[in-house]
Amino acid sequence: MQPPMRILITGANGQLGRALQAALSDHHVIPVAHDTLDVGADYSVDAIVALFPELVIHAAAMTNVDACERNPDEAYRVNALGAKHIAQACAELNAPLVYVGTDYIFDGLKGEPYLETDAANPISVYGRTKLEGENFARALVPKHYIVRTSWVYARGRNNFVTKILALAAERPRLNVVNTEFSSPTYAPDLAQAIVALVSHPQYGTYHLSNEGVTSRFDYARAILDEAGQANYPLDHP
Numbered sequence: 001m002q003p004p005m006r007i008l009i010t011g012a013n014g015q016l017g018r019a020l021q022a023a024l025s026d027h028h029v030i031p032v033a034h035d036t037l038d039v040g041a042d043y044s045v046d047a048i049v050a051l052f053p054e055l056v057i058h059a060a061a062m063t064n065v066d067a068c069e070r071n072p073d074e075a076y077r078v079n080a081l082g083a084k085h086i087a088q089a090c091a092e093l094n095a096p097l098v099y100v101g102t103d104y105i106f107d108g109l110k111g112e113p114y115l116e117t118d119a120a121n122p123i124s125v126y127g128r129t130k131l132e133g134e135n136f137a138r139a140l141v142p143k144h145y146i147v148r149t150s151w152v153y154a155r156g157r158n159n160f161v162t163k164i165l166a167l168a169a170e171r172p173r174l175n176v177v178n179t180e181f182s183s184p185t186y187a188p189d190l191a192q193a194i195v196a197l198v199s200h201p202q203y204g205t206y207h208l209s210n211e212g213v214t215s216r217f218d219y220a221r222a223i224l225d226e227a228g229q230a231n232y233p234l235d236h237p
């Protein structure tokens, strides 16, 4: 049994941030939400240091992939510089850092699940800025965990599940791509896996997702079936 630690969580009100707060109830959690700290601002380094965390879990990010594409400067500021600031604070404190990364750093051409050792080749602004964030974490904090995950969802939050259900309520039929594949991951499961990881420190890069692989199309079909809409018409391009 580990003694309680002071664990700071950025993006504390996001899907993963909330799940982490619940999973870390044995520790002294310092939840830091967007409205109290903008990780992209320079002052965030000193603000984090002043809170004296013993471990930082950086779950804050600009996660809207389309918004990142429309505003690459802001995506870089939040996802890359934000990670840099958090990493600088950890380096100053000699505190380990969990950086939460994404499968969007890969180009998707491999045709099978990616391994930690596969080369990154992002094809979107979101993927590129999240990879830059990873690289800052790796370069600045020797005690880092890079935790890459995929298609995160949680109850009552904004995600693919809620998006499909909302669109199906508005439109007579939907078109969903069947060429994108990944592993939907339940935020509370991911939070438990991160807690297990930091309980037995082995720093490095990890892929943590729920089991199984699906396409966006099959995922949408399963969501609608589970919601009692098995007859809702779904097409793919």
Ligand SMILES: NC(=O)c1ccc[n+]([C@@H]2O[C@H](COP(=O)([O-])OP(=O)(O)OC[C@H]3O[C@@H](n4cnc5c(N)ncnc54)[C@H](OP(=O)(O)O)[C@@H]3O)[C@@H](O)[C@H]2O)c1
Pocket (backbone or CB within 6 Å): 010, 011, 012, 013, 014, 015, 016, 017, 033, 034, 035, 037, 038, 039, 040, 058, 059, 060, 061, 062, 063, 078, 082, 100, 101, 102, 103, 130, 148, 149, 150, 151, 152, 153, 157
């Ligand atoms: N969601 C996914 O499918 C997915 C997949 C792979 C990896 N990830 C990664 O997993 C981590 C957690 O994602 P999530 O699903 O929990 O996303 P989320 O629900 O969108 O949470 C992200 C949080 O970051 C906050 N944030 C945004 N800009 C910020 C800023 N400048 N300063 C401080 N906080 C800011 C957001 O606050 P506001 O909402 O107030 O802006 C939100 O609370 C992220 O690093 C993400 O890149 C997510």
